[in-house]
Amino acid sequence: MNLVLFAADEMSGDVVRLTGRRAEHIRAVHRAAAGDDLTVGVENGRIGRGTVITLDPLELRVVLDREPPPPLPVTLVLALPRPKVLNRVIAGATSMGVKRIVIINAWRVEKSYWKSPRLSPENLHAQSVAGLEQAEDTVLPAIELRRLFRPFVENELPSIAAGSRAIVAHPKASSDVPRALTGPVTLAIGPEGGFIEKEIESFMRIGFETVSLGPRILRVETAMAALLARVGN
Amino acid sequence: MNLVLFAADEMSGDVVRLTGRRAEHIRAVHRAAAGDDLTVGVENGRIGRGTVITLDPLELRVVLDREPPPPLPVTLVLALPRPKVLNRVIAGATSMGVKRIVIINAWRVEKSYWKSPRLSPENLHAQSVAGLEQAEDTVLPAIELRRLFRPFVENELPSIAAGSRAIVAHPKASSDVPRALTGPVTLAIGPEGGFIEKEIESFMRIGFETVSLGPRILRVETAMAALLARVGN
Numbered sequence: 079m080n081l082v083l084f085a086a087d088e089m090s091g092d093v094v095r096l097t098g099r100r101a102e103h104i105r106a107v108h109r110a111a112a113g114d115d116l117t118v119g120v121e122n123g124r125i126g127r128g129t130v131i132t133l134d135p136l137e138l139r140v141v142l143d144r145e146p147p148p149p150l151p152v153t154l155v156l157a158l159p160r161p162k163v164l165n166r167v168i169a170g171a172t173s174m175g176v177k178r179i180v181i182i183n184a185w186r187v188e189k190s191y192w193k194s195p196r197l198s199p200e201n202l203h204a205q206s207v208a209g210l211e212q213a214e215d216t217v218l219p220a221i222e223l224r225r226l227f228r229p230f231v232e233n234e235l236p237s238i239a240a241g242s243r244a245i246v247a248h249p250k251a252s253s254d255v256p257r258a259l260t261g262p263v264t265l266a267i268g269p270e271g272g273f274i275e276k277e278i279e280s281f282m283r284i285g286f287e288t289v290s291l292g293p294r295i296l297r298v299e300t301a302m303a304a305l306l307a308r309v310g311n
Numbered sequence: 312m313n314l315v316l317f318a319a320d321e322m323s324g325d326v327v328r329l330t331g332r333r334a335e336h337i338r339a340v341h342r343a344a345a346g347d348d349l350t351v352g353v354e355n356g357r358i359g360r361g362t363v364i365t366l367d368p369l370e371l372r373v374v375l376d377r378e379p380p381p382p383l384p385v386t387l388v389l390a391l392p393r394p395k396v397l398n399r400v401i402a403g404a405t406s407m408g409v410k411r412i413v414i415i416n417a418w419r420v421e422k423s424y425w426k427s428p429r430l431s432p433e434n435l436h437a438q439s440v441a442g443l444e445q446a447e448d449t450v451l452p453a454i455e456l457r458r459l460f461r462p463f464v465e466n467e468l469p470s471i472a473a474g475s476r477a478i479v480a481h482p483k484a485s486s487d488v489p490r491a492l493t494g495p496v497t498l499a500i501g502p503e504g505g506f507i508e509k510e511i512e513s514f515m516r517i518g519f520e521t522v523s524l525g526p527r528i529l530r531v532e533t534a535m536a537a538l539l540a541r542v543g544n
Contacts, residue, residue, distance in 0.1 A: 214528055
């Protein structure tokens with residue numbers, strides 16, 4: 079936890095009182111003492127310094143004096159990964175600054191994955207918070223779930239992608255991943271095994287370019303970090 | 312397992328007999344039948360197609376007709392990560408094509424990590440194999456362990472880094488990570504929390520440049536994939 083994130087309504091004047099996981103973490107992992115300074119931030123707001131007043135109850139006096147880091151202007155469209163991988167992918171994308179994630183179905187997504195409790199709003203929020211705490215950011219990503227591939231790609235994705243560079247990762251593509259883009263990007267990443275040809279054609283029909291990181295087949299979390307790093311400026 | 316890797320001495324003529332984990336995986340996960348084709352490769356050698364002759368014992372008739380993908384010309388110098396993360400980092404770096412990994416000590420590496428059974432040659436080999444099986448590669452990385460930071464950096468690293476672009480990831484650096492390098496790279500990545508200033512100075516004294524991915528603090532596996540993707544061509 080590189081940043082202690084709290085909600086605006088947890089503040090009273092310039093004092094924040096923390097309970098539960100965060101208080102426990104500050105006592106047990108940071109081993110903080112009264113007078114110590116921690117990096118803090120208010121959800122969707124500014125970042126600053128919190129000075130420990132008391133440890134139990136855990137109270138911090140905070141000064142919020144700077145903006146969070148700039149977002150990565152990438153909308154991530156992601157085929158639902160295995161539940162075991164989902165948490166790392168959400169936290170990882172959030173840590174890299176992604177602010178909109180749409181989780182979609184695809185032919186190679188196992189149906190049972192959609193029943194995972196990890197898709198609950200509570201868990202997705204918790205993983206996003208973990209990503210923000212890691213990266214010293216405060217701005218939560220919007221995470222949406224779309225269980226039907228075609229209606230999403232045909233009816234919704236065109237307006238999501240409008241005005242952005244729209245790319246879909248496809249191992250068989252002949253184009254490299256574009257680098258250091260300065261404008262908005264819509265990036266689609268398939269499941270393990272990739273999107274099937276018909277799905278790739280659906281993306282291409284609405285103007286997506288297929289791009290490849292090369293001949294190596296990477297795990298979803300590795301591919302995601304690599305793709306975001308390549309397109310990011 | 313996108314590629315079934317075997318050793319040259321498991322071949323007899325053009326037939327490979329597999330036992331244990333790989334045979335089990337082909338039967339249970341690939342659900343292969345006699346006559347099915349799988350992607351195969353011989354350790355440190357060529358790639359090709361294996362046709363299932365019999366399932367039990369599991370025998371494949373193989374044709375090795377192409378080279379593995381080109382390596383990523385990056386030597387990775389990595390502060391020992393938490394044992395929980397080590398496996399993913401080794402498999403991830405291998406999947407991205409790294410062929411030499413030196414795991415080193417650093418001030419912020421907990422001493423207990425060096426006692427982890429995950430540092431055994433057997434486990435490091437198993438994780439490298441997992442990375443090759445994922446990426447459809449055959450060439451194992453060399454993995455070395457160096458428990459003393461200063462002797463390694465002062466006496467060994469200069470010749471390892473000679474002739475390469477030598478960079479150390481440092482969140483406070485003012486230079487961006489160089490992109491799309493065509494020559495060899497030596498990339499040093501610190502532990503969670505980063506290298507301390509004295510360590511950074513040791514790298515700089517032997518000619519390393521400090522580079523930063525930006526203000527976000529990333530987990531080691533995310534940072535590694537992002538750094539390799541940025542420098543890779």
